[in-house]
Amino acid sequence: MVSAPLDTLERPAGNKERLRLWIRLLRAARSIEGELRERLRREFNSTLPRFDVMAALYRAPDGMLMSDLSRFLLVSNGNVTGIVDRLVGDGHASRAAREGDRRTSIVRLTDTGRAFFLEMADAHERWIAEFLGEVGEDDVKRLSTMLKTFRSNWEGEH
């Protein structure tokens, strides 16, 4: 393990501020996620990973390969197969073998699934507007622009 010695002289004063910002950002994200999870469960008997899968499928009306769906949702850590099984069982999605290749299947939302997703997405948007309601229009734009760009300086390093 290699680690620099603690040397406050070498540490820019802004580091503590950035650490505080990160902790607050993480708390805010977890808190909003927790509230979304609770409301999706209560009002739609659904979950966040299921919402994410439906959102991905909604944007792909021709359907998605299971493998692409898994890769796309890597970050949400959900069990895509289990989620799709449940969606198919609920009549919200259908699964069909791809032409000429029986090993992979294509998943798409049914009409019922699309309507159900739209209802959830509408509620989701209203909830977010409620949670972030205190943030003024100017700050929303400023923050959004900042968050769009600030990741570039470390991503892709390894």
Place this chain on the structure above:
Amino acid sequence: MVSAPLDTLERPAGNKERLRLWIRLLRAARSIEGELRERLRREFNSTLPRFDVMAALYRAPDGMLMSDLSRFLLVSNGNVTGIVDRLVGDGHASRAAREGDRRTSIVRLTDTGRAFFLEMADAHERWIAEFLGEVGEDDVKRLSTMLKTFRSNWEGEH
């Protein structure tokens, strides 16, 4: 399930902007968390929940009851008992029965554990400064203040 009809006329224009902000905030938080997880593993053979437990214990030099530790870390979803077992096994924490009550135990960091945590915390602070390095000082303060207050409008509703 009760849900309002889709009616774009009733929806403030800022809702879409707020939704976009939330998605970017979530992505940024997940992306930073993923990078932290990877670096803690690589450089300290550790994990985020373990880091959180050590941080809580570091701030309580007299030790914490297992029950308080579990409650404190509820949000991180870690298995506190497993984490503490591992810390004790590594010599980073000790566990002792509370005086007069053999059913609950008090956990505290050892000197080795405190030194190890300080090394991790130092690296963690530098990493965050690196990730958020593109955000200017003024924006850091502005954002931090905003995130400190904006949760109050929905929390505690249920």
